[in-house]
Amino acid sequence: MRSSFLKTAAVFGLSVASTSLFADAIYSPHKYQQNDWFAEFGGNTSMYVNPASIAETEQLEFSAAFFSSISGEASQEYVSLTYPMDYKHTLGFSFFENGAGIDDGPDYGEYAFMLGYAYNLMQCVSLGVDLSVLYINQFDAVKQVTLGADVGLSWNPLASSKYGYLLVGVALQNIAQPAIATDPDASAFVVPGFFGGARDDAYNIPANLNLSFFYRGFNRALEVKAEISLIDVFHAEEEGGDGLSPEMSFTLTYYLSPHLGVRARFTKEGYPVVGATVNVKDVSIFRYLALDLEMSHDDLYAKKNRGFIWAVKITSRFGDTREEKIGEERYRRLKIEPENDYRAAMRLYLNRQFLEAAYAFGKVQTKYPAFHLVDQAAFYKAKSFENLRMHKAAKSVYEDAIKRYPQSDQRAKYHFQLMNIDYKEGKYTDAMSKYQGIAQKFGESDVKADADYVAGQIKFEQGLYQEAVDLLAAILPGNANYFYARYTMGIAYSRLGKFDEAENCFRDITEQPYSNQSESDLQDAARVKLGHLFFSGEKPDIPAAVEMYHQVQPSSPVYDEAVLGIAWSFLKVNKPDEAMKPAQLIINKYPDSFLVSEAYLVIGYCHFMKKNYKNAVEALEQAEKRTEQPVVSVAARDSARQAFDAMQDEFDSVQVKALDLARQLPTPRVQSKRDALKPSFDKANAAIEDYAAFSQKAIQSDRFESNRKRILDDAGFTLATAKTKMGQGAGVSQEAQQQLDELEDLE
Template sequence: MKHKNGADILKSLTRSLKTGCLIFAAALLLTVVPARAMTGTGAGGIPGLILTTDILANFSDFTCAYLNPALLTGVDQSELTLGVRLWGIEWTPIYTSIAVPFLLDHTAAFTFMSVGLNNVPKTNDRGEVLEGQYISAAEYVLQGSYAYRLLPYLSVGANITTIIPDVAEQGELGFTGDLGLRFHPVDDYLLGKVSLGVNVQNVIYKDLGRSSGDEFNKYPLNLHLQAHWYNEYYRTFLERFELSFNCAIMDLITEANNFGDPNFDSSATGDNTDAIKQQFEARGKQFKNISVAYGIHAKWFPFKFFGLRSGIKTNSVIPIGFSLNWKHINVLKRVQVDYDYDISLEDSLSKNYQSWHVIRAIMRFGPTREEAISERWYRQLVKEPQNDFNEAMRLYLAKRYWEASFAFGKVLAKWPSFSKVDIATFYMGKSYEYMQMNDAAREVYQMGLKKYTTSDFRPKFVFQIQNLDYKTHDYDNALKNYGFIMNLYRDADVAPDADYVAGQIYYNKNEFENAINVLNSIEPGNENYLYAQYTLAMLNVHRKNFDDAVEHLGNIIKFDSIRTVSEKSLKEMAFVKLGHLYFEQGNLKFAFGAYKKVPAESRFYDEALLGLAWTYVKGGVEQSYNEAIKTADNLISTRPKSSLVSEAYLVMGYSLTLIKNYTKAIEAFKKCIEMCDARYISREEFKAREATNQDVMRGYGSFQKKSLQLALRKPSPAGDSQREGMTGEWKSFDKEIGDFSIFRIEANSQFAFKKSAVRLKKDAEYALATALHLIETEKKGRILQDTKQKTNQIDNEMDQLQQQLKEMEE
């Protein structure tokens, strides 16, 4: 059995939802009409609106929610419509609507309408007109509408309408609900577009009870029908042609003032009191008759910016009008102004009310439905994920790896379809590596291999796992992963990286031939080339192949395109190692030149100074001895904490001895012995500190797993709170990792020094004894010389006395 993924399940649920909505809409239309027909509440109902069906259709280019909410799916961008009819001296109806499409299949609209007459003469209970007393008979409508495209050719919609009568002594306040369907089976370039609509008006209603006795403004069940066809040829003088039909079939309104009803004589206004009286008497005789209003329209656009319109409507009304279009006016993408002059061919209307003017303005603004969807998809699939990815990279480059790991996890959890999820996975693993969370890093890389089977980062994932195995001294698995890379991804960018790591592994395992073969395959220009050359040089030093070692170190030194601080340090170290090799071979001139290339800011400067001092000592003349003393003193003063200071004192002592400055030489030798006898970290102390570190880090594995699980969850306030709670725990782990790393480096440095300290101490003690002996010998020589001088003086004095005695005898 094939398991469905999340996308298949979502599509299935969507299809089920659409099918359910379709069945519900059809059932509602089939059941509610006969049910409402049996209630007998058809009298009355929104008199001024129902019978203006064709006028409202003019107002909205076949997108009027009042006629049929399902028509709103034809709105492609935000649309503001303003319309009014000037009928005699009355501005009625007044129509305002704004429709907003959202997502691909949804549209919402809000409509305000006012329909009615002012200055209607008031009558008494017997229907007699009361002179000088007038009432206003009007209704205000607030309507919210929603439409949804179920299928490419079928849409549904609903209205919720609040009707607010403005009548002095009668009327009700209430809510009504409508249900509409739109069927658009044809959408063809040649045949044009065909749309059919049906709307059941007042499917449900709720009276809020503002009646003063007589029932007024019931909410009858009405049926609105629409048919629409248009074609856009985009040819000269035939840019667009359009035909539309609108029809309303209504329960007869008996107890209402039927403004706009074709059976109502609208000339009964002003002083025509007899006509008014007749109309109010006639309304009591009307009961459940059917009223029909219709309109047939044709529109022809010879140019894109100009169109003509005409047709026929109820009461033999002929509309004649035109349309003007402007595009891209500031923030408005389209502005359309329509004007109709409607004239009735019947003589039943008074002269002042036999014609009227209809004005409409449409303003379209904002993105189209497709533009909005594209922007949302761009934002969700590209922009927002890219912003989150950039933020994660910013944290990573700022070396804020703890925060970066969660930022990359956010990209993976929130935007699984983002094009850079494989890159985010890679850097998430790198973030864990820098925090020495190797278990979490390994799991992230393995996750990347499983999920992104076609990603270009697959070789990188395998290499990072190989590198983790190398760091944890799991050399066998590291070489297995190296084999995978060589077999599957030999041409990948990481292949030289894998070669270098494999070469280091072979070097550590003393498999020198394999190491040479692998490292020699790394070509100049690759970022691993200099490091591979250094490893090859050290390998040849171990094998006593000094000429080959000098050649590999020379390859590093003559490389001019230094790109990183690490490569610069490597080049400085190569100068030092090359100086050592030349020194051991007795080539003092080349050794001197190599040591001199190391700059004072280098971390290998102390070793270069020591080598330079020994080179001066080997010079064999008093001037070179003095230079050796200066060089050793320079090392002692500029690098007082270096482990080479003790040997610098030894070199200084030798040089002082050679120039016969025995007193200062003895001081230098004693200082060297003192530093060799200083207390350093013992093996026992190192083991105790290591045991403490293991106790502190015992829970680090479970912490890594917990933090990885949290990082891969979608962002939430609970997750953010949990992460903040873990931050303190991570800081304590991170501090312990840093402290122990510093301790281990210092301990290893001291262990290495202690091995050489034994030799240094012996050499210093012997040199000290020699210096002391030379001083003692020098003292004895001076005593003998003084004794000899005194003896000679006595002999001279004796000779002089003898001479004097001899002279006296004579």
């Protein structure tokens, strides 16, 4: 008895639903016909009957089966793997072995390797093709390799939980007919035949037309399959016999339970079969596992002289179904991928890599137009440009988003950001016009408070302090602009002479918990303002002022101002030694501070009070020297503005190019353009940032102008007095003498 490796593999292998046929074996080929047990038992994944049938496979399936006579002298085996790629495409692979031994003589064997492909032409129609490589050993006398091919269609007109499932198939088996050589000296490879015809060197395995019908219904309790085959459709008269010979088979499977069924069939070879099928689901790594066992005696109907025969098959399915895989792919494409890209863009934004963030948000907007956060991607794309001071590009994105997403809840933000850009560019009239539109269209939205803040800042900068207060008062705790609004209100009230209201605004800031460093810095600024109010009130409260100044952190941007306040407070209570220490701290640690000149003034006063006129003169001369010329001169302003204007055209060009590149997917060509633009962007952006920093310094210089005259007058008069005390003054006017007497009183 011959042994086979598949006898063992069948125990562990995987398989598919079996198909069966009803027939009367009337065809007797003149020379050769393949055994059709594969068609009886192989099912969809074997591809033997119809390669299009593998399109019905919903999961990765691996099957193995073994058929044998009771003596073991004749047997057939196969293994098959089917892989559904997506809705359209399915791949299959099968290996068949068919063999027999004669006493102790040489064996006869056929070994076929089949590779198949099925394509869903539409929802219920599939086309399949396969290519087979057949190796035949004819009792060691002739050994050869030949090729074959099949083509088929399957149609699924019915798929209903109520009425059942129907599959109709038609296939031309061996459209490329494997050829069997008759000459022992023939070549090892035999060219297949096509469309029949007699051959001298070999004969062709018959080409067959197979029609199949499969039905599953009655709540999946009943399966019926019938098959009709026309054998040898391209029959050659020279080979004898008859062509187009019909054969039929029929199979009936009834499931006693979802996991157990009984089967009866009548085969094309002419004998009845009985069997059973058992299956389980979701066991270990298997989504589905089934065992089929069938048996018969092939002398019951037509004498085959093989006696009792039996077959066993194991079927298993692994992994996700076709629907699950495609659903996951769609979920990934429609949700996971855009969300990942959106998060990546947001990370760039939060890391202040604004140009890269603009490109990344542009990718989200372009690649995933149906993504539920695409309107937010547009917003942050524009914000990225805005943070780069690329206002032209930012405005273009906001305006486009207003048109593109008319139902978005981001529309109010788009309008506000356009207003904010006008404010930043000093276009107050345009900004206030947009504010009116926001108030009318989005009066109930969260954006209204932001618009109120910007409008309040505009009114403040226009000197309309009460109007500024009226707008800013609507901004309540919890709003991101609350600290800033209260600070502006405090200054506005101070300029209106409403010092109690100013104090309340600054206290509101110091009593609220801060959520970021900017708010912490603003709290320190509010403490400094409170200290100034206590210091300069009608009834000065110097201890309260010093307490406020001492609460300011050394890392605060207003720490030098707080220290100067402490110095003035000590001077106010006639403690020159204590006053000089904080003033000297400003000079030593903050040499670039605008308050250095006033710190020298304080030190000059302290020395004067101690009658150390020489040191007083030195300090007061430093105060005058550092105050006489503005920190930012008119010439410096003109020069900076000219350099900015010269760079503006180039910067506008960079904006246009960056905006265009942000609308495109990051292909290699686009990425190369972005890389080429980067040096121009860096150059223009550096110039813009330098001008912005210069402008901020100019603003601080302008604010210092209000103290310039006071410091010069105070330093000049005290300097003249100190020199007089030293005997260095030439002469003193009557007015100066009166002021000198006042200083004497101070001493």
